[in-house]
Structure formats: C-alpha cells, structure tokens
Amino acid sequence: MTDLPAPYPTALGASSSTAITLLGKDLARDVMGEVGFGELAYWLATQRRPTPGQVRVFEAVLAALADHGFTPTAIVTRLTYLSAPDSVQGALAAGLLGGGSRFLGVTEDTGAFLHEVLERHPGPLPCEEAGWDELALETVSAQRASGRFVPGLGHHVHKEGDPRTSRLMEIAVEEQQFGPHLSLFAAIGRTHPQVLGKTLPLNGAGVCGAALADLDLPLPLLRGFALLARTAGLIGQLAEEMRHPVANDIFLSVDLNNRPVAPDPHPGNRP
Template identity: 80%
Template sequence: MAEHRQGHPVTDYPTALGASSRDRITLLGKDLAQDVMGEVGFGELAFWLATQRRPTPGQTRVFEAVLAALADHGFTPTAIVTRLTYLSAPDSVQGALAAGLLGGGSRFLGVTEDCGRFLHDVLAGRQLPTDDDGWDAIAFEVLTARRAAGEFVPGLGHHVHKDGDPRTPRLFAIAAEEGLVGPHLSLFAAIGRVHPGVLGRTLPLNGAGVCGAALADLGLPLELLRGFALLARTAGLIGQLAEELRDPVGNEIFLSVDLNNRSVPPRPYEQGGPHG
C-alpha cells in the first residue's frame, strides 16, 4: 500500500477472475483462449465463476437442469416488462434486459432462494441423518414448528401445478443419476413425504423450490441462489426479445391497459396510525 497525499491509503484490488496483459488473457487462473474457449461449456463456466472451482460433469448437468427449469415461464411480469421496455426504448437492449431482471425479487423468482436458505437454516448445526426415517424426523419437527407458528413452508405448494410440479421428480431423478442428492434435497424430499400428515393436506413440491435445494446441494453460495435464477432468466428474456422482434405484442399489451383506463377522482391518502 502506498500513502496518498490526502491521507487515504491506496490499495490494490485482488481478483481471481479475468485479467489481461499485452499478449495473454487469464480467467480463473486459466489461459482464456487455450483452456477455456472451446473447452468449457457456458453452464460449467458460470458455476466455475461463482465458486472458483471447476464443476464435475455431473454437477454441471444438475446445474444446467436447474437453469433450464428457471429460464422462461412465458408471460411472467419479467417477460412483459422486458417487452414493454424494449417497445419504449428500442435503442437499449441492456435496458430492456435489466428492467426484466429487476422483477426477479422476493415474489416471482424468490422461491428458489427462499427454499434453499430455509433448508440450509434447518440443517445448520444438526447431525445429518443416514436414512429416510432420520430425514422424516427432521421434516416432521420443522413442519410442526412452522405450522404452530403459522408460517408457510418455502417451496411447498404451486398455484398452477396443484397435483405436482413436473420439474420436481425430474430434478430429483437427475440428481440421483449423478449421485448428487445431498442433505438439502434429502430434507426437501422428506418434507414432501411428511407434510400431509402434519398439515392435513397434500401440496406439491414446487419446481423452483427444488431448484433451490439442488443448487444448495451443489455447494453454491446461498446469497446468490437468486442470482442463478436471474442468469437463467437472462437467457429467457433474450428469447422474449427475439420473439418480440418478430411477432411483437408489446404495443398490444400497452394498449390493452391504456385504452381500458378509467379515470377516477383523486382519493386523498391518509397514513394509518395513532395520529391518522
């Protein structure tokens, strides 16, 4: 560190990500041109960038299955937002994509992160079971506690796929094929088995939730589970833009709202509270 004359020390900034010199570019300590380009798939690279360790082929397959599960769900708010923003500012593809991603918050893309974190929190500090009975016991304890507290269980239930989310058994199967069913998936499966007896009704295990469990079992940073959902969605939003370019519906969506507006008188806002 050097001392700057205004008194603030000047530091350097360490990174293991991209770096370049006049004749070489490295990424994650590898030669980008020779060792990464043409050798590393995009899902594999995204995993590697997030963890600084290269995934096995099995890890990559599970990871890419999750990304496929989350890439596009049709006319979600994020997709509509990207199409409308492109309609309004066609000069800025980056703005249209960024606007869509901004909808990736707690409600629509949040299940993946919420479920992964929830399972991780339950597991923290516990001795891990070695058989299904052990997992079921943890699930029973947790479900009972949440029911008593009136809290819902992240990843349980789906507003459309009421009889079962088709992504869920498929992701369990892929993880099993690759030998990657870890504690988060195990606990989530147990929740699926045990919850009818505790809650008195049968709910599906949400596909976005199982994605969170799988990502957590892959050892990915929990703080960024939402980030992987956003990565998947970026590919989906590019698909939405590509379709909008050829078969535009954005203006029709806009008009369906604008032309059906109904002007009403202002209604003065009153803050709630003791002095309202």
Template identity: 65%
Template sequence: MNPATEQEELQFPTSLGTSTATEIRLLGQDLATDLMGKVSFGELAFWLVAMRRPTASELRVFESVLVALADHGFTPTAIAARLTYLSAPDSLQGAMAAGLLGGGSRFLGVTEDCGQFLAATLGAHEGPTPETDVEYDEIALAAITAQRATGKFVPGLGHPNHKDGDPRTPALIGIAEEEGLRGPHLRLFEAIGRMSENALGRRLPLNGAGVCGAALADLGLPTDLLRGFALLARAAGLLGQIAEERRNPIGMDVYMSVDRNAVYVDPQSPTAPEER
C-alpha cells in the same frame, strides 16, 4: 513518495480475470488457449463462484438447474422485459434489467429462499445427518409447523399453475439421483412435500424454483448467492422473450388491453378495493 513507486505498490488482488496488452487470464487459465472451446458456459459459471471446476456429475445437475429456470412463459419478469422494450426499444439492456429486477420472493428468488431455508433447517438439527425418510419427515414436519407459526410461507411449496405437480421437480430429483448427488437438501425438500398435507391440511406441490435451490445447495454452492444463478438462467430466457417481441410483438396489446380497460374507482366508494 515517487508516483512511479506508488503505482507499482498499488495492487487489487483477484482470483478471477486479469489482462495485459497481449493476454487475458481467467481463473488462472489463459482464456484464449485454455478455456475457449474447451469449457462450457455452465462449467465456467460454476467455477467462477465455487473457485473449483465441477465434476461431470455436478455439471449435469448444475446445467439442468439453469435449463429449468431459463423461461416459464409470460411470467411477470418476461412481461416486464417486453413492456420495457416496447417503451424503450433503443435500450436492450434496460429491458433485460427490468426483467431481472423482478426476481424476488415470488419469482426466481424462491430458489435462494428455499436453499437457505433447507440449509438453516439442517443446520439446526441436532445429531448426525438423517439417513431415513422417516427421519427427514420428522424434521420437515417440525420445520413446516415452525415456519407457519411465524406467519410465513414455506419456500418451494405451491405453484400458481402446476397445482398437481411441477414437472421440473421429479425430473431434477431424478437427474441428481442418477449422478449420486441427491443429498440432504433435496431429501429434506422431498420430505417437506410429503409432510405438507399433514402440517397444512392440504398437499401442495413442490415447485421447480424450490427444487433448484435444494439441488444447488447440495452442490455446495453458497446459499446466499443462489438467486444469482436463477438470474443467470433467466437472462437467457429474457433475451429470448425480447427476440420474440421483435419478431412477433405483443407488448402493445398488453399495454392497450390494460389501459383501455382501466376503470376509475372513487377511493371513498364503499365498493372500492381495500388498500393492501
């Protein structure tokens, strides 16, 4: 085959971005004239995944989620980013990546885990979509009981700091309600909060990462991609953490406080910590 002909036939289809010597197109739009200065970053992020522009109401809920997940203090992800920057200040990308890599089942990943748990619970429900709180409570109680029977935690329940309630939870539910987007995932999530004491013997707060997963699921976004939105939000927070580390560093203090207080323990000693 003629190399020129082969090159002409070679195609890699995409609905996202393409460029020529004179133009950049994204989502079928001219990037420079149709999108820049006219579309917010949050709207673009939604559009890139959903392949449709969000409504004004959807955008408000979506961007509220991004704000809720951007930063939450000196979490392990923030500390990882700061300590990596301390070790390799020439690698900003390494510090950012270190923080993002820590997004898992305990931090950030709860957003996706909760969205998937709620979606699976609703998908397994036989009959029409519940309408009353009583119906949601019955489904929630059964879901919590079944989840705990497997020895697993219910994603979205509990928080290490906000023992009496995560302030992000009612705020996001309120915004969704105002925009007419308090759908079945959020309503089931609320029911899980109401039924936690009945099922577990103690009331646990609904955490912010979980309510974000419920809200994103109600927006129709793929539940197996929800962790990506949490990481997108946290990227902004991590950049802020690194910027603050440059202005007012604490990384060396964190490192020294741990290193200088390390105590050797004989693994054969009866007082040695048990292996986990």
C-alpha cells in the same frame, strides 16, 4: 519516490498485452471451446472446477428456470422494449429487476431455509427416509406454529405436481448429487399433508434452490443463478417480441380499458 498503488488481487480475469487469464487458465487456449458456459459459471462462483455430474445438475437448474412464459418479468421486458427499442440492455434489466420474493427469489429462499434447518439440527443428519420424515414434520410444524410458509411449497399453476421437481431429483440421484437439502425438501413433500391437512406440490423454483445448495454453491448467490437462467429466457422473449410483437397489445389492453374513479380518501383526512 512515488508510492505505488496497493495491488488488487483477483483469481478471475486479468489481461496483459499478449494474453488474458481467467481462473488461472489461458482464456483463449484453455477455456474458449474447452469449457461450457454452465461449467464456467459454476467455476467463476466457487473457484472450484465442477465435476461432470455437478455440471449436469447445475445446467438442469438453469434450464428449469430459464423461461415460464408471460410472467411479470417477461411482460415488463417486452413493455420496456416497446418504450425504448434502442435499449435492449434496459429491457433485460427491467425484467431481471422483477426477480423477487414471488418470482425467482423462491430459489434462494428455499435453499437458505433448508440450510438453516440443517445447520440447527443437533447431532448427525438422518441416514434413512424415516429420519428425514421426522425432521420434515418438525420443520413444517414449527413453520405453521409461527404463522410462516414453507418456501418452495405450492404452485399457482401446477396444482397436481410441478414436472420440474421430480425430473431434477432424478438427475441429482443419477449424478450422486442428491444431498441433505434435497433429502429434507423431498421429505417435506411427503409429510406436510399431515400438518397442513392438504397436499401442495414442491415447486420447481424450490427444488432448484435445494439442488444448488447441495452443489455447495454460495447461498447468498442462489438468486443470482436464477437470474442468470432467466437472462437467457428474457433474451428469447425479446427475440420473439422483435419477430411477433405483442407488447403494444398488452399496453393498449390496459390503456383502453382504464376506468376513472374517485381518489381514495387519505387516512389522515377521514373523520
């Protein structure tokens, strides 16, 4: 008798000759037309169906991160499409690959940072604003003493305040999803000037990371949710590039203005 291969268990999608199941539901009958995409994305990642309040906060995060204009991720998507118009998937992938520590990665960095602080905190977490402020002061002081930045603090454009931050916090309060990560992040916003000697805004990517962590989403996937949001934005960038192309002008602005210079001497060749 031939040994049968070991089974590969999954609670996600599976198909038979007559049906497709997803998360234990009939895809065609119970999911399509019944479950929104944001709700489904949360459900797929956690295998827990979210509450309406969780869905609203989650989708607010996706909206906040979808598009920020001509960022490097958008530019490289447009330039890749210019170079390979037959490869929409390549253009989208090029933009998503640029989601790192400066763009999009801040969402994951902030959520993980706040979670680490909360995990290290001895005893019960604060119940009042004063307690959160005390913890925030300790946190910012420790970061400064070690020469490290506080993730989610500061923005290169929104110097007077990122409009996404206050709005997402409002939504989280309305839906009773304002948990310890957002509480600590808000306290950092209130107290950091006492340590740094200047006032910096809490940026949108950071507040999104705090909100996602409060939704109890897997921390190693927080950047994935930022990329999910940015995929929609990059599709929009491609659609606009097809209608009103600018990628060739971007390319020519560099190509026609390059300036030849002598090569930098290799460090090993210096006297």
